[in-house]
Amino acid sequence: MSNTRGHALALEGVGHAFGSTIALEDVSLSIAAAELIALLGPSGCGKTTMLQIIAGFLRPTKGEVLFDGNRVERIPANRRRIGMVFQNYALFPHLSVFENVAYGLRARKTSSAIVKTRVAEMLDLVQMGGFASRLPGQLSGGQQQRVALARALAIEPGLVLLDEPFSALDKNLRLDMQIEIKSLLKGYGVTSIMVTHDQEEALSMADRIVVLNKGRIEQIDAPDALYDRPASLFVNSFIGHANFLRGSVTADDCVRLAAGPEIRLAKSTQHCRGSAVVLSVRPENISLVDSNKPGAIPITVRATMPLGSVNVVEGVTPTGEAVKINQARLSSIAHARVGSGAWVAINDMTAVGVFSAPAETFSVNGAKEF
Amino acid sequence: MSGSATHEPRQLLPALPLAALFLAAFVLPLIVLVFISLFRTPQFLELSPIQYVKFFRDQFSVTVLLETLLLGAEVAMLSLLLAYPIGLAYLGSGKIGRALITFLIILPLLTSSVVRTFAWIVILGRDGIVNSTMLTLGLWDSPARLLYTWGGLVVALTQIQLPLMALPVINSLLRLNPNLVKAAEGLGAGRFRIFFTVVLPLTVPGAIAGWLLVFAAAATAFITQTLVGGGRIVLMPSYIYQQAVGVQDWPFSAALSLIFTVAVIGIVFLVGTTSRRFARGIDAV
Numbered sequence: 100m101s102n103t104r105g106h107a108l109a110l111e112g113v114g115h116a117f118g119s120t121i122a123l124e125d126v127s128l129s130i131a132a133a134e135l136i137a138l139l140g141p142s143g144c145g146k147t148t149m150l151q152i153i154a155g156f157l158r159p160t161k162g163e164v165l166f167d168g169n170r171v172e173r174i175p176a177n178r179r180r181i182g183m184v185f186q187n188y189a190l191f192p193h194l195s196v197f198e199n200v201a202y203g204l205r206a207r208k209t210s211s212a213i214v215k216t217r218v219a220e221m222l223d224l225v226q227m228g229g230f231a232s233r234l235p236g237q238l239s240g241g242q243q244q245r246v247a248l249a250r251a252l253a254i255e256p257g258l259v260l261l262d263e264p265f266s267a268l269d270k271n272l273r274l275d276m277q278i279e280i281k282s283l284l285k286g287y288g289v290t291s292i293m294v295t296h297d298q299e300e301a302l303s304m305a306d307r308i309v310v311l312n313k314g315r316i317e318q319i320d321a322p323d324a325l326y327d328r329p330a331s332l333f334v335n336s337f338i339g340h341a342n343f344l345r346g347s348v349t350a351d352d353c354v355r356l357a358a359g360p361e362i363r364l365a366k367s368t369q370h371c372r373g374s375a376v377v378l379s380v381r382p383e384n385i386s387l388v389d390s391n392k393p394g395a396i397p398i399t400v401r402a403t404m405p406l407g408s409v410n411v412v413e414g415v416t417p418t419g420e421a422v423k424i425n426q427a428r429l430s431s432i433a434h435a436r437v438g439s440g441a442w443v444a445i446n447d448m449t450a451v452g453v454f455s456a457p458a459e460t461f462s463v464n465g466a467k468e469f
Numbered sequence: 470m471s472g473s474a475t476h477e478p479r480q481l482l483p484a485l486p487l488a489a490l491f492l493a494a495f496v497l498p499l500i501v502l503v504f505i506s507l508f509r510t511p512q513f514l515e516l517s518p519i520q521y522v523k524f525f526r527d528q529f530s531v532t533v534l535l536e537t538l539l540l541g542a543e544v545a546m547l548s549l550l551l552a553y554p555i556g557l558a559y560l561g562s563g564k565i566g567r568a569l570i571t572f573l574i575i576l577p578l579l580t581s582s583v584v585r586t587f588a589w590i591v592i593l594g595r596d597g598i599v600n601s602t603m604l605t606l607g608l609w610d611s612p613a614r615l616l617y618t619w620g621g622l623v624v625a626l627t628q629i630q631l632p633l634m635a636l637p638v639i640n641s642l643l644r645l646n647p648n649l650v651k652a653a654e655g656l657g658a659g660r661f662r663i664f665f666t667v668v669l670p671l672t673v674p675g676a677i678a679g680w681l682l683v684f685a686a687a688a689t690a691f692i693t694q695t696l697v698g699g700g701r702i703v704l705m706p707s708y709i710y711q712q713a714v715g716v717q718d719w720p721f722s723a724a725l726s727l728i729f730t731v732a733v734i735g736i737v738f739l740v741g742t743t744s745r746r747f748a749r750g751i752d753a754v
Contacts, residue, residue, distance in 0.1 A: 177654045177659060183652060
């Protein structure tokens with residue numbers, strides 16, 4: 100069994116408009132064979148449109164789609180050899196599990212002997228060998244998803260597309276299925292693209308994540324890099340939790356926070372003196388401190404949540420910015436009482452992101468609540 | 470559970486007026502009809518099941534019944550063949566297209582079936598639209614007889630009853646998960662394979678509902694059968710009318726009515742139950 104059987108995929112300047120509504124704007128992207136990519140973004144960001152274009156259900160209004168360097172925009176969906184796993188699996192409810200998996204093979208006029216062995220092979224792969232004669236309605240969500248994947252892989256696709264594949268599963272099953280599907284796709288060596296609005300899903304599954312916003316690509320990077328070095332305020336607020344503190348640049352590497360103290364950053368802010376900026380600080384990079392510590396920011400504690408391995412403290416600065424602190428459970432200064440004042444400080448200045456303050460009313464704290 | 474059971478009689482109360490009407494205007498006459506059919510002669514003298522024996526021994530009567538049922542089945546089949554293209558066109562249309570198709574389907578329902586039938590007489594008649602067109606174009610040498618023929622009757626009834634088929638079929642198509650069609654397409658299936666392996670099997674309930682409605686309506690369509698079929702084609706409704714009003718043989722026409730009713734209901738029941746077994750699993754998702 101060869102280890103890479105997937106297409107390399109490239110999008111070049113792809114755009115799509117529904118009437119006057121632009122769903123996707125000048126998107127370029129290249130994906131290596133056997134890579135697992137997640138398209139991540141809030142609803143309406145264009146990720147589903149992008150998937151439909153790759154699948155061939157939509158013809159882009161402009162740009163090129165290339166499989167292994169060959170243009171495919173004019174090839175209809177039924178001749179692209181793409182395995183698709185739909186949000187609610189879209190198994191054919193009137194056909195048995197066997198017939199569902201066999202569907203793509205029969206559509207290709209495969210001889211019935213080959214169909215039989217191939218379907219059995221696929222059902223074994225997804226551990227559904229004993230369910231061949233069941234109807235989809237008699238299966239659990241996780242089992243339906245396995246069948247949907249077997250059906251997609253049965254046609255030996257060059258590309259597997261997964262549209263919100265875990266959203267119909269309950270939370271406990273989701274992580275198990277993510278691990279299972281990831282290892283199946285990786286083991287099979289097929290290029291895979293999955294669409295999701297769930298950042299945890301994208302972070303746990305994908306080799307690289309494409310963050311989309313309003314029809315444009317914000318950033319393409321590995322999960323770690325996205326979390327540690329977000330390229331924009333949007334990515335920062337979308338991936339993981341972040342605290343946003345307003346301030347203005349006072350020197351090349353100094354920012355005076357609206358909430359009080361002036362703090363010295365690890366490197367140049369790359370912004371002009373006097374310009375309004377937003378500092379992004381992850382909850383694990385901020386902790387409760389004594390009031391006399393330099394750079395300490397005053398907050399009023401609004402809630403404390405003991406979440407097992409960490410205690411989460413939520414507070415608000417005098418200027419109204421919400422601050423979330425992840426405090427190690429056995430931390431010595433974990434005495435925050437709801438309603439009382441406290442002081443927080445940033446642990447590691449190198450992990451602080453600096454972005455230009457958005458022109459409109461500052462609302463990134465709202466935007467991260469997806 | 471027990472709570473809902475005690476409330477049940479009260480919940481049925483609003484249906485009472487309709488139930489009373491149904492009883493007075495349908496069930497009671499039906500019982501009277503059964504009673505009438507059991508008399509030996511038109512003079513209501515002696516009770517006997519002879520009318521039924523007479524019907525099944527008479528080749529002509531049995532043929533009339535079978536041809537009537539055949540007419541219903543043919544019209545229902547033709548409507549089914551026409552309804553799917555309409556339904557698929559509806560599904561593929563935008564807002565305006567859908568409104569237009571809906572309007573065109575509903576429109577015939579808003580006119581009386583007498584008017585629609587006369588329209589067909591104008592179309593199919595000796596000097597009708599079809600004949601005059603074909604003669605003008607020189608395609609036919611002499612006017613063909615279209616009115617008072619079996620084919621003319623089937624076509625006219627199909628047009629008149631088509632809404633009963635198109636509406637349930639469209640409803641079924643709308644409830645079909647569009648991702649199933651995309652899934653089939655993505656797996657490599659062409660249009661025809663998608664239609665016959667996914668769309669058709671999953672919309673069978675709508676097709677059956679429409680088939681049964683059209684079958685029953687076409688088989689019993691007295692006005693259209695009489696006017697478009699004329700005196701040449703004798704079918705159950707006109708046969709009953711002729712026996713009751715013309716011959717004044719009430720027992721026999723009562724027996725004819727009951728046999729016809731049982732035959733139509735029997736077919737509706739049979740087709741309904743067998744098709745439901747084939748449609749298993751469709752609603753299981």
